[in-house]
Amino acid sequence: MNTNEVQLVRSLQEGDKDACRQLIDRYSSKIYGVALRLMKEPMEAEEVLQETFIDACNAVEDFEGRSSLGTWLYRIATNNSLMRLRSQPEGVVSLDPSTEPDLTLVPQQLNAWPEEPERLALDQELRRVMEAAVEKLSPSLRAAFVLRDLQELSTAEAAEALGISESAVKVRLHRARLELRETLAAYFIQEGDA
Amino acid sequence: MHNPSSPECQRLLNSLSEFIDNELPFEGQQRLKAHLAGCQDCRVLVQTMEKTLQLYQRLEQPILPPEAVDRLWQTLKSEGCLDPDQPETPNSM
Numbered sequence: 001m002n003t004n005e006v007q008l009v010r011s012l013q014e015g016d017k018d019a020c021r022q023l024i025d026r027y028s029s030k031i032y033g034v035a036l037r038l039m040k041e042p043m044e045a046e047e048v049l050q051e052t053f054i055d056a057c058n059a060v061e062d063f064e065g066r067s068s069l070g071t072w073l074y075r076i077a078t079n080n081s082l083m084r085l086r087s088q089p090e091g092v093v094s095l096d097p098s099t100e101p102d103l104t105l106v107p108q109q110l111n112a113w114p115e116e117p118e119r120l121a122l123d124q125e126l127r128r129v130m131e132a133a134v135e136k137l138s139p140s141l142r143a144a145f146v147l148r149d150l151q152e153l154s155t156a157e158a159a160e161a162l163g164i165s166e167s168a169v170k171v172r173l174h175r176a177r178l179e180l181r182e183t184l185a186a187y188f189i190q191e192g193d194a
Numbered sequence: 195m196h197n198p199s200s201p202e203c204q205r206l207l208n209s210l211s212e213f214i215d216n217e218l219p220f221e222g223q224q225r226l227k228a229h230l231a232g233c234q235d236c237r238v239l240v241q242t243m244e245k246t247l248q249l250y251q252r253l254e255q256p257i258l259p260p261e262a263v264d265r266l267w268q269t270l271k272s273e274g275c276l277d278p279d280q281p282e283t284p285n286s287m
Contacts, residue, residue: 017277020270028266032258046262050269057275107207107239122252130253149250155217174211181246 005069012060020057027070028053030151031077037146038081040135048084052077067160074153074161078143085139107178113188126187133183137176144172145180202229206236214243 011019028049035048055076063072122130134142147158148169158173159166206226212218213226230237270276 020276024263024266024270028263029255029258032262033256036256042259042262045256046265049258049262050266053266053270054273054275057270057273113242113245122249122254126249127253130249149247150253150255170211170217174208177211177243177246180250181243184246184249185242 006065009060009063009065009069012057013063023056023069024053027073030070031073034074034077034146034151035081037134037150038078038139038143039084044084048077048080051080055080067157071153071157071160074147074151074157075163078147078161079163082139082143107182107185113185129187130180130184133180136183137179141172141176141179144169145176148173149177200233202226203233203236206230206233206239210239210243214240214247 008019008022012023031052032045032049035052036042036045039045039048052073056073059076063069067075134145137145143162144158147153147161148155153161155166155169159169162169164172202225206213206229209218209222209226213223216223218226230240267276271278
């Protein structure tokens with residue numbers, strides 16, 4: 001943790017309410033972003049956001065600073081999200097207890113994409129396809145991808161936030177990326193044929 | 195459909211994320227680069243994976259609505275995490 005963060009943690013542990021405001025200002029948007037991508041529904045994401053900050057405020061005295069404050073909050077938010085997903089009645093939420101790579105995930109689409117995607121504007125349809133592809137991932141793969149590639153945590157930070165090993169993060173991230181690539185590849189090929 | 199029957203194709207597939215993130219050991223990274231020079235299917239796989247990640251990095255972060263921030267404040271006050279009289283500040287995000 002940097003000096004700024006050390007001071008913030010100390011203030012929080014001393015019960016400084018202004019420090020709590022700083023915590024909210026600094027992290028609420030990021031935590032909401034993760035929660036929304038995991039839960040898919042804004043109301044559920046907001047509930048996770050509230051739970052996360054309540055839990056953080058109540059547990060800050062026990063925070064030992066082994067990870068950064070942000071990583072710690074991501075961990076609380078991710079745990080809260082995944083617990084909610086586990087309790088949802090529709091379907092069984094597989095949290096991929098196995099960390100073995102699925103080597104049967106062979107790419108189906110191996111045509112070069114017809115346009116240079118980096119020059120494409122992220123128009124509404126493409127954005128919708130991309131968001132839908134993330135939502136289609138299983139919760140455990142989605143969590144790894146959101147933390148690592150969208151929130152740009154390091155592998156070590158993502159492992160800390162997810163409570164798994166770094167190698168498990170890499171396996172889940174690999175699978176998530178392959179699935180997303182397949183979805184986008186199918187979209188761009190279809191667009192090219194239109 | 196690409197069938198990664200060659201050991202090198204399979205090795206690339208298994209290590210694709212680490213290769214793109216430049217997290218493989220030097221020898222492994224170099225070996226896969228050499229394979230890419232001679233395998234179009236694997237080149238397409240790497241290029242389209244890189245493009246996938248570039249696109250997602252351009253995706254906007256979800257916006258936290260101001261009213262949700264207000265509700266967060268209210269909830270934290272009612273939970274005793276904040277003083278009831280503590281003034282809220284404008285959302286600085």
